[in-house]
Amino acid sequence: MDKRFVYMDYNATTPLREEVKAAMIEDFEVYANASSMHEAGRRAYARVDRARSHVASLIGAKTPAEIVFTSGGSESNNTVFNTMYDLGRQENGKFVTKGPRRKIITTAIEHPCVLNSAHRLADEGFPVVFLGVDDLGRIDISDLERELDPARSEGGPTLLVSVMTANNEIGTIQDMEAIAALAKAAGAYVHTDAVQAAGKIHVDASAWGVDYLTLSCHKIYGPKGIGALYVRKGAPILPLIRGGHQEAGIRAGTYNNQGILGFGLAAELALREQPDYESRLRGLRNRFRDAVLASVPDVRVNGHPTKVLPNTIDISFPGAEGEAILLSLDLEGIEVSTGSACASGSLEPSHVLMATGVGPQLAHGSIRFSMGKYTTEEDVAYVLEKLPPIIKRLRRMSTVPSTIEA
């Protein structure tokens, strides 16, 4: 096949879709501050409000008022953890809030902004538990039950359970409904980072019963720099960014009109297209998986075989190193990501893959292919043509056998 450009890194970010871009460009004419009381301001605010409804619908919020616009996923996650800090902190040796709830339960495979927020709470003296996952990337519900029970675990009653809906690297989907039910029964608040799940699988914050849910716009073909936090009506939330009275005082700062408008449209389209997207991408993904397994010997597909995002496939190629694979594919016009340490700037390979227990060799030799809305059969065929010889070449010059460790 002729050389082509194949983007298979949709979990990193997605292209801005044309409809959204056009609507945003048109919206740049609207310069009024959406907080202004005059007509122009009210017009601008009406657009913000419409967008809020669409974002609310995408994730099954009961009312648009449960959506707070933020600058993105990291800010949303930080807002939740910062609220927990305020709820659980002590002043003059006494808890600021009633009851001694301080324990935080999260997982070892969260995005760094959750992990680092959790580590910060640990540094502040909060008991923090990072639940492990099985070899498919799922948490063990009985581990969660034990950690939620003060009689069977350390740290006292739990303040927050934070578990990502679906993982960005291996795509494994957690059972959020069961997790939320257990956490609620134990009196804890529940947060889920649904940045990778929204638009790809059915997301329903109300049905799941979570208190907080994180969203990012640029993963659903909208602009970067805009995201949202779902806050269930009645759940406590405190501002991370203080200032004016925007977003009911929860998030200060002049409205990002165009970002919000783009988010609203991207959410509306994502919700409408989600069922078709899921079935088409899952077919594409599974055919790609089968073809790789048939054309490259000794590979391991990471993550859950069925409870997995429809667009994500993470594969380890033992004997070949991930960064070398990534750059070889890059030279062919194929863009992917890797769990290798050599690509991360540290000496540690992917914390997600290591948590699944695959061992350093499989983690260093892993490649994440994340497909999307614009991925075609031809794109997949092109990758299937280029990938096997690259793996073969790197394995031939390798000191490490390509056999899979037990």
Added chain:
Amino acid sequence: MSDTNDAAFQWLYSPIVKEHFTNPKNVFDPDQGFEHDAEGIVGNIKCGDQMMFMLRIKDDVIVDVRWKTYGCASAIASTSMLSEVIKGMNIREAYTIKPADIAKSLGGLPENKIHCSVLGDKALRAAIDTYLEKRGRAGEFKGEDVVVICNCLNITDKDIEQAVKDGARNWDQLQAATKIGTVCGGCKGRAEELLHEYVHIFGS
């Protein structure tokens, strides 16, 4: 609007690195085999790279070389370059080649990739050491390529390397083994870098 001339757009590595990555020289071909007089292997998979050198030596001159690596583009390119540089070189001279020399021949490496290029010369030295040992000349070149790190106590990079080979894995253990940094402490930064580097190479 074009950003293809921006430094940030340029291929992650220099054109020379790219050439040596895509067309590496002197790679061991399992189908052809390679008769050799010495072999050296260093590195550990936990850190993501491992390197092996095979040398054919005549009258102390490296007449041919093959290598294998499990590693990233930097590791592949720097080993390829090293293998070219040492052909026809006396083993005594080859013994003193430093990663910095190789990085320079490659037209530079990104800052965070330097540590990926430090295995080649170590594997080469390991191979030369094996060669010398087999001929009853063990340790003949030791001391020819040392750099003093701790001026107070005259502790060299080789002392640090040896301490790590003997099991030191952190600063306290290195200090216990060498007494490094116990006088003025001014060498701690550089010594810790070397410690990190050697643990990466020998700490499997």
